[in-house]
Amino acid sequence: MKISKVRAVWFSATGTTEKVVLAVAGTLAERLGVPLERFCFNLPAAREEELVLGPEELAVVGVPVYAGRVPNLLLPYLRDKVKGRDAPAVALCLFGNRDYDDGLMELRNTLRDNGFRVIGAGAFVGEHAFSRTLGAGRPDGKDLALAETLAGSVADKVKSLTEISPEPVAVKGCEPVRPYYTPRDRHGNPINILKVKPVTDAEKCLGCGLCARICPMGSIEAAEVGRVTGVCIKCCACVKRCPAGAKYFDDPGYLYHQHELEEVYARRVDSEIFL
Ligand SMILES: Cc1cc2nc3c(=O)[nH]c(=O)nc-3n(C[C@H](O)[C@H](O)[C@H](O)COP(=O)(O)O)c2cc1C
Numbered sequence: 001m002k003i004s005k006v007r008a009v010w011f012s013a014t015g016t017t018e019k020v021v022l023a024v025a026g027t028l029a030e031r032l033g034v035p036l037e038r039f040c041f042n043l044p045a046a047r048e049e050e051l052v053l054g055p056e057e058l059a060v061v062g063v064p065v066y067a068g069r070v071p072n073l074l075l076p077y078l079r080d081k082v083k084g085r086d087a088p089a090v091a092l093c094l095f096g097n098r099d100y101d102d103g104l105m106e107l108r109n110t111l112r113d114n115g116f117r118v119i120g121a122g123a124f125v126g127e128h129a130f131s132r133t134l135g136a137g138r139p140d141g142k143d144l145a146l147a148e149t150l151a152g153s154v155a156d157k158v159k160s161l162t163e164i165s166p167e168p169v170a171v172k173g174c175e176p177v178r179p180y181y182t183p184r185d186r187h188g189n190p191i192n193i194l195k196v197k198p199v200t201d202a203e204k205c206l207g208c209g210l211c212a213r214i215c216p217m218g219s220i221e222a223a224e225v226g227r228v229t230g231v232c233i234k235c236c237a238c239v240k241r242c243p244a245g246a247k248y249f250d251d252p253g254y255l256y257h258q259h260e261l262e263e264v265y266a267r268r269v270d271s272e273i274f275l
């Protein structure tokens, strides 16, 4: 089949999903000898427009896994505005070394339902947004080598196929997808971090405004960055990208969950690909 362009499409608040998406998409563009076009939908303005891909455009779509699923506040964008007119696609999810549960299944199904032909998929490990130790250094060389393997196989598939089956590639996960993963305290009670927001150390803050510009929810007041007036998805873009280390979470439930993740899920989990 003829491919005239590779389109990399991703959300990545702390940059790990982006690394994997660009590794896969870059290798694909090279192997197929076609241009690569990049589209990051981190910011609210980027999610306003429809994105429609035609049959000669190969999509590489990646999102992080939040609570074992596609981040719930990104789902309306993916479901309502990202359309494939029989465009072939690679579905990628990035998870923080705990588990991707049904995140890849949900992404694959969303793409399938929107007219994409999902011919390859992968679940990759990256440093967990909440932590500097969990999945630290991931995706690493081994993960990126696997991303290249995936891209090489997808390129071969695309070259050899004359028609693509509407049946998407098989991936791990449950159908229908399970409820969102719920963190629990030491007594087994659910920890609710939905309303938790980061705080700002005014002594450290340089007033550069970066956090307000990069918040994917547009929730940080530009004129007063200590004020988070909108919804917070705990993506940690402001925490990890603040040049002064001035943003942090101090909520006890959040911190308990962070430390528990770091202790219980410290083992290495391998990334996986599906063809
Ligand atoms: C709210 C939230 C929930 C998360 N839930 C999970 C999870 O269920 N399993 C997991 O392994 N990682 C989980 N992570 C980690 C992310 O999948 C991933 O490490 C991180 O967000 C990196 O993506 P990015 O660098 O592209 O932003 C979660 C992260 C956030 C912010």
Ligand code: SF4
Binding pocket: 200, 204, 205, 206, 207, 208, 209, 210, 211, 212, 225, 241, 242, 243, 244, 245, 246, 247
């Ligand atoms: S990114 Fe950090 S230093 Fe810059 S305004 Fe935000 S909190 Fe202050």
Ligand code: SF4
Binding pocket: 013, 198, 214, 215, 216, 217, 218, 219, 220, 228, 231, 232, 233, 234, 235, 236, 237, 238, 239
């Ligand atoms: S305020 Fe919340 S949603 Fe916005 S960048 Fe910070 S962690 Fe992410």
